[in-house]
Amino acid sequence: MARVLRKHGYVQRDTRHQVIAGIRDSFSAGLGIFPLGIALGLLVIQAGLPWWLAPALSLSAFAGSLELLLVGMIAAAVPLAAVALTTLVVNFRHVFYAFSFPLHLVRNRLAKAYAVYAMIDEAYAVSASLPAAQRSAPRLLAMQIASQTYWVGGGLVGVALGAALPAPVKGLEFALCALFTVLALDAFRSRREIPAVLLAVASVAVALVLSPKVALFTALVMFVGLLLAHQALAALRPVPETADA
Amino acid sequence: MPSTWYLVGVLAIVFSVTLALRAVPFAALRTLRNSTTVQQLSVTMPVGILVILAATALHGTISAEPRATLDALLAVGATVGIHLACGRRTILSVGIGTAVYVVLVNAF
Numbered sequence A: 001m002a003r004v005l006r007k008h009g010y011v012q013r014d015t016r017h018q019v020i021a022g023i024r025d026s027f028s029a030g031l032g033i034f035p036l037g038i039a040l041g042l043l044v045i046q047a048g049l050p051w052w053l054a055p056a057l058s059l060s061a062f063a064g065s066l067e068l069l070l071v072g073m074i075a076a077a078v079p080l081a082a083v084a085l086t087t088l089v090v091n092f093r094h095v096f097y098a099f100s101f102p103l104h105l106v107r108n109r110l111a112k113a114y115a116v117y118a119m120i121d122e123a124y125a126v127s128a129s130l131p132a133a134q135r136s137a138p139r140l141l142a143m144q145i146a147s148q149t150y151w152v153g154g155g156l157v158g159v160a161l162g163a164a165l166p167a168p169v170k171g172l173e174f175a176l177c178a179l180f181t182v183l184a185l186d187a188f189r190s191r192r193e194i195p196a197v198l199l200a201v202a203s204v205a206v207a208l209v210l211s212p213k214v215a216l217f218t219a220l221v222m223f224v225g226l227l228l229a230h231q232a233l234a235a236l237r238p239v240p241e242t243a244d245a
Numbered sequence B: 001m002p003s004t005w006y007l008v009g010v011l012a013i014v015f016s017v018t019l020a021l022r023a024v025p026f027a028a029l030r031t032l033r034n035s036t037t038v039q040q041l042s043v044t045m046p047v048g049i050l051v052i053l054a055a056t057a058l059h060g061t062i063s064a065e066p067r068a069t070l071d072a073l074l075a076v077g078a079t080v081g082i083h084l085a086c087g088r089r090t091i092l093s094v095g096i097g098t099a100v101y102v103v104l105v106n107a108f
Helices: A002-013 A015-046 A053-060 A064-075 A080-090 A109-117 A121-129 A137-164 A174-190 A194-210 A212-236 B004-030 B036-064 B066-085 B090-107
Strands: none
Touching: A015 A053, A015 A064, A015 A121, A015 A137, A015 A174, A015 B090, A053 A064, A053 A137, A053 B004, A064 A080, A064 B004, A080 A212, A080 B004, A109 A137, A109 B004, A121 A137, A121 A174, A121 B036, A174 B036, A174 B066, A174 B090, A194 A212, A194 B036, A212 B036, B036 B066, B066 B090
């Protein structure tokens, strides 16, 4: 207990250490983000689009999977309404991150705005896998800024490689899958929410069968629905102390 | 090649829609902060969302390269095994897991 308290006090005091911890957090996410950024840059060049579109997309959207999807759509010059609808559907999952993203830690208004703007899957995942006592605003922001640097930097490297390299190394995108697997393991260790895990597994299994193309979206909607139903059922169970509530 | 104005239009749309999706729920939740339902969701949701992200990322890898399904499953196994065996060092587990996949996919 004393160790936990001492650790907590230390965490609150030292901003520099928190920034370093945040950058360290970002390394594992960077293993997935940087190669994906390269893939985006290569794709932009292969589609015959101007090179600056890679960094411009990474700054305006900052959402990996959407950007990779958009390159093909832009090359085909699809109507702007289709771009808006695709963005809405693909990025809708971010709506659910607000429930547990530790935005309350960030006090500064500009920093708060940046933390929301840069709330990518990886940033959510990394912060969700940390125990609450180890989170802090500098750590969160450093991780987010570093992640965006990898993404924009990867895109520029991809653009530069675009002309030179005949074929990029196959399979690097697996880093994203490995990252989410590891973070899920860590989150489960700090909070053994077995019913939530079972509901998530059921949701994603059904979503992959019913709607493989928008599985993430479907699975999240189903998961939240099931979780709410589970909580409502748990609240219905007779508990004598709260009978008068 | 699409016109610059079209590209600027795309950038403006994806910026506004993405930012709105990320920001509006925070504003809405401010009024619900004391609700027990929201508090419970903030505890139970993260693990499940990570499981869903991991599963859909694995599915994405497999559907991009269906021949490599077994490779992907082996690499997930390697990632989990190394993570549990080597003291949960994320970079090590992700790095070795990815290396296993890259080697398997390119070697066979």
